[in-house]
Amino acid sequence: MTEAGSPSQTPGQTSPFGLHRVVEPAGVLPQQAWRLDADPVPGRDEVVIDVERLNLDAASYRQLRETYGTGPELRKAVLDIVAERGKMQNPVTGSGGMLLGTVREVGPESPLGLKPGDRVATLVSLTLTPLRIDDQLSDWDGQGEQVPCKGTAVLFGRSIAAVLPDDVPDLLALSVFDVCGAPALTSRVVDRRKDASVLVLGGGGKSGSLSLAAARRAGAKRLVALVPFEAEAEVVRASGLADEVVVADARDPIAVLNAVGETVDVTVVCVDVPGCEHGAVLATKDGGTVIFFSMATSFSAAALGAEGLAADVEMLVGNGYVPGHAAFALELWRAEPGVRTVFEARERQTSGS
Structure with missing residues (x-):
């Protein structure tokens, strides 16, 4: 094994954080490293x-x-x-x-x-x-x-x-x-807001469907799923996971705002395309929370966009880890027929059947 990594590492020593696996540049954690x-x-x-x-x-x-x-x-x-x-x-x-x-x-x-x-x-x-x-x-x-x-x-x-x-x-x-981090954090945030209204951008996807189910369990009073196409909307409606299913391009802030109507307490971003930050902010009430789970998110665009819109919203980075997240997501999949409906539709789409 290459003995690289942090200058504090001694030959033969391992680090629980993986520092000894970093080849370059020295002194950074494995996620930041160029090469392992x-x-x-x-x-x-x-x-x-x-x-x-x-x-x-x-x-x-x-x-x-x-x-x-x-x-x-x-x-x-x-x-x-x-x-x-x-x-x-x-x-x-x-x-x-x-x-x-x-x-x-x-x-x-x-x-x-x-x-x-x-x-x-x-x-x-x-x-x-x-x-x-x-x-x-x-x-x-x-x-x-x-x-x-x-x-x-x-x-x-x-x-x-x-x-x-x-x-x-x-x-x-x-x-x-x-995607098990998304429903776990969604549940935590919604549970802290009694009778919250919740919007899930990308509600027809894997993380989106699980987040809808988690929000419902946590006591959400209004659940809105936003999807890009009518065919996807039909699947989510059939699943029963949301109270409202709307169709709009999540990259178009005004289209998102118009489709959602009354702004929500919590917005969960589960899309896989860039450029959805401003729509999420616009759709969220002052004092509300936006959770970004998409790896396509530009966090500078989110922060500067909220500032430019004078939007008083809390923005959270979904880091993918909440204690117990894997077991929680599996339990949702087992217990919620609507989640299985969405997953099965996604599988059919991927397989071309």
Whole structure:
């Protein structure tokens, strides 16, 4: 293993934050690093995983697909990123995704509670996960964000992963885990506002549907789902997850405001396209809260836009982690038929059936 990273690291020492895996530049955390050491030999508190599938985050996959199409150039783009950086971090969106695999080896001081043979989904971003790809992504057709893959990945002492449940298909569990931070934080925010009105931009997606269900459980009195197309609106209406389903381009602030009508207490942004910050702010009451879960968000645009609109709104960055988030999201999927309706529709769309 390359002995790089923080100047405070001593030879042979591992850091629970992964500092010893940073090749360049020295002194930064793995997510900020340009390149990581992906050697699949575990340190004393590390876990090595045999990777079976990557799940690219929605914003990253959209950007790559729009740039390279869905053929060999797309596969090459992902392979080049991982080969150059030792991790999957889209240089345009800055985002990555997560992965599914089987635990190969566990260091003797790992605190994660995993053992060889466990099938797991990582709950930390690919942007900070040392990763090697060994099969040239030969089984990926480029048609979806889930990428069959053979390779290895490394988890640190402060990483998190979930053992895959027996009652949920692996690929479905991966989809739920990929967005599990959104419903957990939505629930926390809505629970603090009695009888809140809630708008979910991107309510027809995975994170959006789970966030709608979480908001309902937390006591929301009015739930509005905004989607870009009527076909998507029909699916969300059939799911029963929202009181109102409106169709508008989330990138058009005035269209969003007009579609929503009365402004809301909480807006949850779950879209995978850039340029939706100002619509979210306009649709939120003074004193309200906007939660940004999209990796396509420009946080400078959000902050300066709110200032320019004289909007007194609290803005939260959904960081993807809330204690218990994976179990909470799975329980929502199991218990809420409407969530399953949306997930199944998304799966049909991806598969082309």
